[in-house]
Amino acid sequence: MSLFNKITIIGVGLIGSSLARGIRRAGLAETITIADKNEAYLARAEELDLANNYTADTLMAVADADLVILATPLGQMGKVATEMGAGLKQGAIVTDVGSVKKSVLTALAPHIPDGVHVVPGHPVAGTEQSGPDAGYADLFKDRWAILTPSETEDIAAVEAVKKFWEGLGSNVELMDAEHHDLVLAITSHVPHLIAYNIVGTASDLEAVTENEVIKYSAGGFRDFTRIAASDPTMWRDVFLNNKDAVLEMLGRFSEDLTALQRAIRWGDGDALHDLFSHTRNIRRGIIDAGQDSDAVDFGRPHGEDDKD
Amino acid sequence: MSLFNKITIIGVGLIGSSLARGIRRAGLAETITIADKNEAYLARAEELDLANNYTADTLMAVADADLVILATPLGQMGKVATEMGAGLKQGAIVTDVGSVKKSVLTALAPHIPDGVHVVPGHPVAGTEQSGPDAGYADLFKDRWAILTPSETEDIAAVEAVKKFWEGLGSNVELMDAEHHDLVLAITSHVPHLIAYNIVGTASDLEAVTENEVIKYSAGGFRDFTRIAASDPTMWRDVFLNNKDAVLEMLGRFSEDLTALQRAIRWGDGDALHDLFSHTRNIRRGIIDAGQDSDAVDFGRPHGEDDKD
Numbered sequence: 001m002s003l004f005n006k007i008t009i010i011g012v013g014l015i016g017s018s019l020a021r022g023i024r025r026a027g028l029a030e031t032i033t034i035a036d037k038n039e040a041y042l043a044r045a046e047e048l049d050l051a052n053n054y055t056a057d058t059l060m061a062v063a064d065a066d067l068v069i070l071a072t073p074l075g076q077m078g079k080v081a082t083e084m085g086a087g088l089k090q091g092a093i094v095t096d097v098g099s100v101k102k103s104v105l106t107a108l109a110p111h112i113p114d115g116v117h118v119v120p121g122h123p124v125a126g127t128e129q130s131g132p133d134a135g136y137a138d139l140f141k142d143r144w145a146i147l148t149p150s151e152t153e154d155i156a157a158v159e160a161v162k163k164f165w166e167g168l169g170s171n172v173e174l175m176d177a178e179h180h181d182l183v184l185a186i187t188s189h190v191p192h193l194i195a196y197n198i199v200g201t202a203s204d205l206e207a208v209t210e211n212e213v214i215k216y217s218a219g220g221f222r223d224f225t226r227i228a229a230s231d232p233t234m235w236r237d238v239f240l241n242n243k244d245a246v247l248e249m250l251g252r253f254s255e256d257l258t259a260l261q262r263a264i265r266w267g268d269g270d271a272l273h274d275l276f277s278h279t280r281n282i283r284r285g286i287i288d289a290g291q292d293s294d295a296v297d298f299g300r301p302h303g304e305d306d307k308d
Numbered sequence: 309m310s311l312f313n314k315i316t317i318i319g320v321g322l323i324g325s326s327l328a329r330g331i332r333r334a335g336l337a338e339t340i341t342i343a344d345k346n347e348a349y350l351a352r353a354e355e356l357d358l359a360n361n362y363t364a365d366t367l368m369a370v371a372d373a374d375l376v377i378l379a380t381p382l383g384q385m386g387k388v389a390t391e392m393g394a395g396l397k398q399g400a401i402v403t404d405v406g407s408v409k410k411s412v413l414t415a416l417a418p419h420i421p422d423g424v425h426v427v428p429g430h431p432v433a434g435t436e437q438s439g440p441d442a443g444y445a446d447l448f449k450d451r452w453a454i455l456t457p458s459e460t461e462d463i464a465a466v467e468a469v470k471k472f473w474e475g476l477g478s479n480v481e482l483m484d485a486e487h488h489d490l491v492l493a494i495t496s497h498v499p500h501l502i503a504y505n506i507v508g509t510a511s512d513l514e515a516v517t518e519n520e521v522i523k524y525s526a527g528g529f530r531d532f533t534r535i536a537a538s539d540p541t542m543w544r545d546v547f548l549n550n551k552d553a554v555l556e557m558l559g560r561f562s563e564d565l566t567a568l569q570r571a572i573r574w575g576d577g578d579a580l581h582d583l584f585s586h587t588r589n590i591r592r593g594i595i596d597a598g599q600d601s602d603a604v605d606f607g608r609p610h611g612e613d614d615k616d
Contacts, residue, residue: 124527127605134604143526183520186510188527193568194502199587201494201564208491214593218451219432219496220535222600227528229591232584239572239580250569254562256509260501261558264547272547276540279507283537285522292530296442297435298606
């Protein structure tokens with residue numbers, strides 16, 4: 001018997017399509033329904049045979065669903081909740097995959113009927129690609145899924161969502177929504193912002209051409225461009241919905257950067273060397289924790305040696 | 309016949325050891341001499357059989373050399389030049405691999421005898437690892453090597469160094485030293501600085517633990533930690549030696565970041581979306597130019613799908 005009878009996924013981008021693939025492979029549902037307002041995405045999901053049913057109608061999509069997963073950009077979640085609220089059955093569980101968690105609760109709460117459980121979630125996984133073709137079943141494997149239910153939420157509902165993510169290969173952590181938003185601001189949101197920013201800066205210079213930036217990007221710049229190729233709508237919504245935490249972490253970042261700038265201006269080599277030595281340890285910790293590959297240079301191909 | 313009779317490499321870290329391997333494989337020299345003051349590095353180079361001769365004595369190392377390549381951190385180059393100057397033979401070519409070019413010329417010039425050619429160079433290639441074991445022959449393949457000779461330098465000497473890099477698989481570009489330093493400030497030096505900086509910021513927070521930063525690093529942070537694991541001494545010297553260009557580019561970066569911060573504070577979603585859309589194109593350009601892999605997520609392994 002599957003964990004859920006019917007799972008409805010709303011939004012079939014990178015995450016939604018990865019969910020559908022993973023659910024099917026792990027046998028976590030008897031039937032999967034995919035809803036998306038984007039006709040091209042919906043048609044493509046059907047071509048890829050990701051689910052049992054496909055519809056652009058959110059209300060119809062959630063009928064009889066035991067688990068409803070919102071996988072739209074954050075800015076759409078309030079609207080989706082309005083559309084689907086009346087169709088949710090008693091005892092259903094609503095979850096989501098949004099990268100910000102306090103604002104999701106605020107957006108959903110007014111539209112979710114009594115007797116329906118809300119267990120917000122966030123799989124800390126993704127790539128720089130978007131759309132139904134970009135998804136794959138292993139996206140969540142060995143990554144963390146963070147759940148941020150309210151303290152009064154039904155324990156059985158939380159446990160069911162935990163089992164769901166574990167079924168996809170994830171490790172699950174429960175966290176307060178506010179703390180989640182602060183942690184992700186520094187581990188994800190500000191890194192994306194500064195990656196977008198330096199790519200923007202580099203493309204706006206007069207003294208250095210865009211062609212030169214591209215040619216000599218192997219000196220470090222290219223690593224930032226991967227992140228800066230992430231979905232613009234998703235990331236706009238992240239920053240609009242996690243304003244306070246992002247501004248706080250950005251303030252810290254800028255303060256530290258100003259100190260580094262001063263060390264460079266005054267030739268304080270010791271201050272630079274101290275920081276540059278310290279940061280190596282964090283990399284080691286991430287590799288030891290299995291959150292990144294220890295292949296040199298991310299395992300990028302390096303000519304003939306790799307063709308063996 | 310080889311391109312050079314004797315090549316001397318001074319400094320056998322990631323770059324020096326990659327050079328030795330590449331020179332040997334491509335047959336660019338009859339004999340290779342490696343000099344390094346670091347006894348462990350020198351012994352390891354010999355164990356790895358990277359060259360024909362090994363010495364800690366810079367002056368002896370350059371005797372009869374046709375090409376001398378300085379592959380030490382930038383801060384050592386003046387000292388090395390002092391030590392080797394008197395041993396250089398007439399007609400020899402001195403080059404280097406430093407990431408900053410104006411300061412190298414200044415450091416070398418007083419110590420290089422008349423009749424010896426100076427053709428500063430910079431291979432835009434590297435990984436986050438250091439030391440003789442980290443090197444490999446294909447490091448420079450399909451990457452750019454930038455040469456910054458003075459306008460009065462002997463054309464035949466410049467041509468010989470150009471052929472040398474082409475022999476290692478690189479594309480070669482000639483450039484004014486000052487322009488080089490500006491281009492690399494934005495494509496390499498500032499990216500490294502902000503990577504070091506955000507890793508430092510993340511490890512100094514009270515509200516978020518280092519363990520949390522590591523656990524949830526797959527949200528973007530981990531990409532920065534690779535760059536922030538680069539050699540501390542090399543990078544200290546880069547910032548001390550390219551102060552003006554780095555401070556200029558850092559000023560641009562901070563100005564743009566302040567504008568983004570303001571857009572977040574005032575909820576200007578259009579400004580965010582515009583930038584985030586624009587930056588995708590640069591990524592495409594880098595992949596088209598062969599300067600990065602188009603494998604999703606840098607081709608990082610993603611569980612079972614990759615074991616096929």
